[in-house]
Amino acid sequence: MKEQIMRATDSDSVTLRVDWTITDALIAAQYEVLNAGAQQFLVFDRLYETARSGTRTVHPELAYTRLDATGILGIEKLVPPLPEDIDIEQPELPYARLLDPGASLTGRVAVARPVRLNPAYPQGYAMTEADSASAVMLRIGYAPFEEDAAARQINANGEILYSMRHAWVRPRQRLIESAPMELAVHIEPPRQ
Numbered sequence: 001m002k003e004q005i006m007r008a009t010d011s012d013s014v015t016l017r018v019d020w021t022i023t024d025a026l027i028a029a030q031y032e033v034l035n036a037g038a039q040q041f042l043v044f045d046r047l048y049e050t051a052r053s054g055t056r057t058v059h060p061e062l063a064y065t066r067l068d069a070t071g072i073l074g075i076e077k078l079v080p081p082l083p084e085d086i087d088i089e090q091p092e093l094p095y096a097r098l099l100d101p102g103a104s105l106t107g108r109v110a111v112a113r114p115v116r117l118n119p120a121y122p123q124g125y126a127m128t129e130a131d132s133a134s135a136v137m138l139r140i141g142y143a144p145f146e147e148d149a150a151a152r153q154i155n156a157n158g159e160i161l162y163s164m165r166h167a168w169v170r171p172r173q174r175l176i177e178s179a180p181m182e183l184a185v186h187i188e189p190p191r192q
Contacts, residue, residue, distance in 0.1 A: 013037030014099075016176045018138050022183060027111045029075065029138050033176070034104040040145035042096035044173070045077040045107050046161050058095060058156040063109040066119045067187055072180050073133035075109055078141025079169050080120035092120040093169065095154070095161035098145065109138065114186040122190040131187055135180035143172040 013036035021028045033043055047062040064076040082088050099105050115133075145151075151162040 012039075012041075012174065014041065014142065014176055016138070016140060016178060018178045020136075020181055023113075025113055027075070027113060027115070027136060027183070027185070029109050029178075030106070031108070031138060031140070032104050032106045033099060033140060033142070035099045035101055038101045040101065041099040041142045042145050042149070042151070042162060042164070043099050043105055044079050044094045044096045044141040044143075044169070045105070046095035046097060046156070046159075047077065048095065058159075058161070061108050061110045063111065063118070064120050065111055065115055065117050067117060067133055071132075071134040073115060073136045073185050073187065074139055075111060075136060076139045076141075077107070077109065078139055078175060079166070079173050083121050086121070088121065091166045093164065093166050094141075095156065095163055096143075096151075097159075097161060099142070114188055116188040117190040119190055133183070133185040133187055135182050136185060137178050137180045139175055139177040141173045141175055143169060143174060146172075 015034045015036065017032045017034065019030045035041060046058050046060060048056040048058045049062070050056050064080060066074050066076065068074060077094065079094065080092055082091060097105055149164065149168055151164055154161050154163055
């Protein structure tokens with residue numbers, strides 16, 4: 001197990017602590033987002049799967065995975081950027097949890113090995129020539145909570161989550177990420 005502690009920015013009092021667990025079958029991270037400041041934040045770490053019927057099921061351990069040009073596998077819980085080369089009718093928008101001042105939120109991500117890439121928009125994802133990653137990192141999106149956010153509160157299995165408008169989130173989202181952890185990871189392309 002390897003622990004990493006990262007601070008988001010100098011202006012935010014948000015810190016990310018990550019405990020990695022690596023096995024032959026799994027890459028897992030137990031994480032904690034801490035807020036030492038006086039402002040509330042929304043943390044976009046509750047991804048869901050949508051059934052053909054339109055029903056959404058929240059999976060707290062689910063994350064997007066993508067391989068960047070430097071060979072780092074990004075394990076991501078965030079509002080992903082829209083691809084510029086395809087039209088997106090309904091943007092991916094994870095649910096958010098509210099992070100109060102002086103509080104923390106915990107979560108876990110788990111990715112099976114070998115890793116099959118799970119980008120938010122597989123139809124717009126270009127697989128690099130690499131079939132392996134040299135490191136992994138965890139990225140989590142968050143935004144300052146504002147009263148005019150037009151957040152819709154929902155209850156998912158007893159957990160209070162917030163559904164947001166993409167147009168509100170996109171310019172406000174900030175990222176906090178762990179340092180890259182060296183790890184050789186076999187990568188498989190996303191399902192199209």
